[in-house]
Amino acid sequence: MKRALFFLVVVLGVVVNGSLCVLASAEGPIVIGAVIPLTGELAKFGEMQKHSYALALEEINEAGGVKGRKLELLIEDDTGRPEVGRSAVEKLISKDNILVLTGGYSSSVTYAIAGVAQNFKVPYVTHTGAADKITEMGWDYVFRINQTASEYFKGVLSFLKEVAKPKTAAVIFENTLFGQSQGKSFAAACEGLGCKVVMKEGFESGSVDFKPLIMKLKSANPDLVYAICYVMDAGLIVRQSKELNFCPKLFVGGGGGFALPEFVKNAGSAAEYIYSATLWQESLPFPGAKEYYQKYLKRFNEPPQFVAAQAYVALYVIADALRRASELTRESVREALTKTDMNSMYGHIKFVSYGKKTQQNLLPTYVGQWQHEKFELVWPKEYATKPFVYPIPPWSQR
Structure with a gap:
């Protein structure tokens, strides 16, 4: 020890x-x-x-x-x-x-x-x-x-209801207590908003090849992808999504690794305009x-x-x-x-x-978005440090 x-x-x-x-x-x-x-x-x-x-x-x-x-x-x-x-x-x-x-x-x-x-x-x-x-x-x-995990996405749900209004969603999550708990809760919340969950799948953390999972996402073609994992997996998933030209209107991380500076280092340019639930910001x-x-x-x-x-x-x-x-x-x-x-x-x-x-x-949660390698608070509007960019532009325009 x-x-x-x-x-x-x-x-x-x-x-x-x-x-x-x-x-x-x-x-x-x-x-x-x-x-x-x-x-x-x-x-x-x-x-x-x-x-x-x-x-x-x-x-x-x-x-x-x-x-x-x-x-x-x-x-x-x-x-x-x-x-x-x-x-x-x-x-x-x-x-x-x-x-x-x-x-x-x-x-x-x-x-x-x-x-x-x-x-x-x-x-x-x-x-x-x-x-x-x-x-x-x-x-x-x-x-x-x-x-709690089931409350991480309260701010995200508000954004979905008032701004994005997706018709379909895919939920992917690491097979851990944290990932499974949040994945189950978010899928149920989507259905409650009238957003059809077209794919819900867990994966093992630490994989080096998420391309089979991403091809499934691409085939399902959801408006929204909500991904729950820590920083190494998070960076790899969005980087390989770019390689496979998979670009949903909205890609949101469920906290975990998506709001950390290491995410940008791992994901590179693929991090641009990715959203994430977040729990605190100095602003x-x-x-x-x-x-x-x-x-x-x-x-x-x-x-x-x-x-x-x-x-x-x-x-x-x-x-x-x-x-x-x-x-x-x-x-x-x-x-x-x-x-x-x-x-x-x-x-x-x-x-x-x-x-x-x-x-x-019991606390609220918030939504951030990576813009020019900086994690900006974009929702709720009254706390935003920058306006949100939605829908996410195609890879060729980032």
Whole structure:
């Protein structure tokens, strides 16, 4: 396991009425655990999360920490595999005695982590894994900040209903918990709009040849293609679509890899005018969003994506709950999390129950489009940084 440890010196006292008052509880840092992918295919995402944790931890501790104590973050590598993530959490809980847990990137690993946290009754604030069932198990120690897979495309549906109005759609998705969950939900939503789903097919992530799948898409000739996968597959699919001259009126990525800068690097010119659902953008009118973006960009020399923003806000949500907890026990922190009601650079955070979900934050989603190698927010109109281009021009005109 690889561990990254961010730790600042513990403040042992505070000034009260001009005199130093040593806090009885300030015996050391408050220990938080995080499990993210630091090696393997998903390591780039884990690196973004790790960077954002570092920024948030630094800011919180420089502002005095929580109840006179600094926060200490222990990070374990899940390698992108559920069984490794499960073991990492067990270690953090049993050996390192963490008070609260965060992290998770892929839905499969996040689901495994959540099950362990619930079993040990350790509060788990997850911020990226999106499969719906993570907050549909009735787990009372699991809290999710980010939008669920079945809600990734809420902004896309609005765009379809008001602008594109497709008559036919094809849905393709990687055969993972995240891909299957979102693919099923999006297909049902299309039918609800009166858009006929002419093709719905899963594929194995990591393929080097998507041309048979693309030929099926070309034969089905849908107005809309909605694709759900991570960044390497995303780039290859649109690049091979260009090679086969497959150009639907609208090609939309279901989050995942389509909104990342690596997508353009992998897809090249084929990325132009591709749409993607997205969960956050620094241009949104949330307090601190632009400041966070600029600080991250300056420190790490690359722009933060929504994955990074989710990790950053998670530590602030945890710090807020720790401050409000009647005592620093796992049960008290869990109770404080249930009462979370805060504005943040990611939007409003409040854990609610609706439908089958419990302790799930409820947020809107947005639509972006790649224009001249930049990911522009294009929907809803009131948040757009550029006008959308629709229908997508033929390859010969891009």
